[in-house]
Amino acid sequence: MTFGNILVPVKGNPADDAAVQLACQIAKSSKARITAVNVIEIQRNQPLNVENETQMRDAEQVLEHVEQVARAARGALMTELLQARTAGVALVDEAVARGVDLIVMGIPYRKPLGDFQLGTTTQYVLKNATCPVWLCREAAPEEKS
């Protein structure tokens, strides 16, 4: 299985690192291009093109971090910053616009209501992406006996 264009959604959580490292490994074997995408979600009471300096700076820091992770994994990636109402929609549309043939997503292990749940962004991407989606879930914490 080879891929030419990989998209890695990143959000600034530890699971991003594993996803970027995995994407770098895949890219090495198939000489694929990687794009890390961070989506700033804009509230409906604000215009979509609002420039929130704090959010943008945080987003840039996330992208800079994943660039470092990729470099440490001897890979290279491009970074993209998007603004949207919902991250999932923007990710799927961006993947289509870029002709992406694989999405590698890192997801944290969370149990917000006592049971493990995928976030809404992950669910949307899984449901709507036109290309394969690989999930890279962070390790579950050990259960206390």
Place this chain on the structure above:
Amino acid sequence: MADLDKPQNGTIKTESDLDARRDGHDHSVHPDLTTLEVHRGKHQGDKYVRVIRSSALRKVAPGILRASEAVSRPSGKIGRWYTQFKAFLVGKPLPTEAEKGERLNKIRALAVLSSDAISSSAYATEEILLVVILAGTIGLFYSVPIAIGIAALLAIVAFSYRQTVHAYPQGGGAYNVARENLGTPFGLVAAAALLVGYIMTVAVSVAAGTAAITSAIQELYPYNMEISVGFVALITMINLRGVKESGTIFAVPTYLFIFGLAAVIILGAIRILLGDPPVEPRLESSAQHGPMESLSIFLLLRGFAAGTVAMTGTEAIANGVPVFKPPESKNAATTLAWMSFILAFFFVGLTAVAFHYGVTPHETETVISQVARIILPNELLYGFFQVTTMLILILAANTSFFGFPRLAYVLANDGFMPHQLKFRGDRLVFTTGIAMLGALSILLIIAFGGSTHALIPLYAVGVFISFTLSQAGMVRHWWKTREPGWRKSMVINAIGALLTALVVAVVGVAKFALGAWIVIVVIPILVFMFYQIHRHYARVTEQLALASDNGTALAPLRQIVIVPIGDLNKASLRALSFARSIAKDPIAVRIFYEAPEADEFRAEWARWGEPRGVQLVFLESPYRSFNEPLLAYIDAIHRQDAGAFVTVVLPEFIPAHWWEHFLHNQTALRLKTSLLFRKNTVVIDVPYHLDK
């Protein structure tokens, strides 16, 4: 779409804006390099915005862009190899915010900043014995009291510097104290003395370490100088890797020496307490034929002065307070106290043990080596101790690599040394200062052929001049500030100033003929140089400073644009277009050597429709020179309109391959060079890149 129609901060690109840009009608660039592009999703009403930004320059706040590490990475192959080689030698570049992480804790700082002072305990006892032994066995009895006296002086100097690190947390040590309290000339004398001292410390300590190696491996003796130069180059390179890294690398041998010598002294003390009998001193070397001088106050003072080499390096901590982790001053003061205690303990302890066992200077074996041989139980431990002694002697140079660049930085900051010395390189160290110290030390080693013993009295004089000025400055400081307890502190500093001044006088007189006079010559030369540099910077500042009546309005400048052209081609036409975009009526200047050339060009000019708005002038050059007639033409314009700027727009085609440059006569390059420093002349290069 309603929310997208209103531009935000002028950067929004609606779809119509984007269409316009694609059509080539919109060339505006936002200074922040950030543009928002609207994209439609696959579902009706889905929209998202792509933030188009530079990956090399990241926007961190409105109007503020930060260059990423990628910007420093060269794109060419040769540049990449060079960068990789440099990273191998000195490490990868560190961002400025990593500066705090590069700071030293007390353990590392003790290793970096005290190696000079602590290493001097390896030879200071010997320096005393070499003098007092001139009076025969009786003289040796005074070695311990002299060592205790020097330890007391060390305590006073250390006390003074502890006050200095609190009063001057920005570093600078003796220079800052003397400058602020005694006046700039005294500050500069202290600085000059210290800089000379630092250079000599490197040369002397590395040469001493090399001598230890070549004594052990005699075959290496002919390469003494080359080995010393190699060591200086190695220490320079390690220091260019950053303070923290060099601190880590050099901490191991420093602490091995500290623990080794402490063990020797403690074991010696235990054996003495258990009743180990004293040994009658064996008098050899210069004193083997009986007393050569009578025991006099001056001889004891000379012994005292000789032993004060133990104190060189004490000032390094006060010079480098900012390199400590916060709280900087407190940590520096604590480290200074540790260093002084260790040094005093080693110096007095070693002298006492050496005295008890009757150790005297020997031509082929140092005093510390003799003591270690007596005390340590086996040859292996003795050999290991000797290796650590050799390493600490070489590493004494490292303290100078720390002190010199920082002092040079402080002086450069005050405009007394070139501003390049303020520059911090890839690894957040003062690259220029480190390189300068390395180069000057290597020069000194080469000049003395690798044998730098003659320099020892010189640098002791320099260091003690700075001690004296620092102490005297602190006396004035207490007098001015009158802080609680000022009387006691002032008296201690005054005693310190007198004693260190006495050392300067004694060493100066005793070693004047042996080279101490050089310091007397070099220091005034350096101070003169500092003043000349300062005068230059003052003149520059004065000439560039905005006068209060300048206001902030930018007055338009008159400019006359000329375009020197050879042939009429795509490169020259592009330059003419550019000239038209900045001036209404640029002048195309064609230099010709023979009349038919001008006719041909005129015909060509007419054939291409005589570029609109451009005036054509021919300059005949019967002596076939190109630059000179053009320069004469520019001079003539300046004479006619002295206030105008002449902007020379140079058409230049760039070959596709680097080697193709050699096939062209580089007219543009030569012209640029000759125009570079001309008054009221602006040079603009309009490149035309050839594809193949």
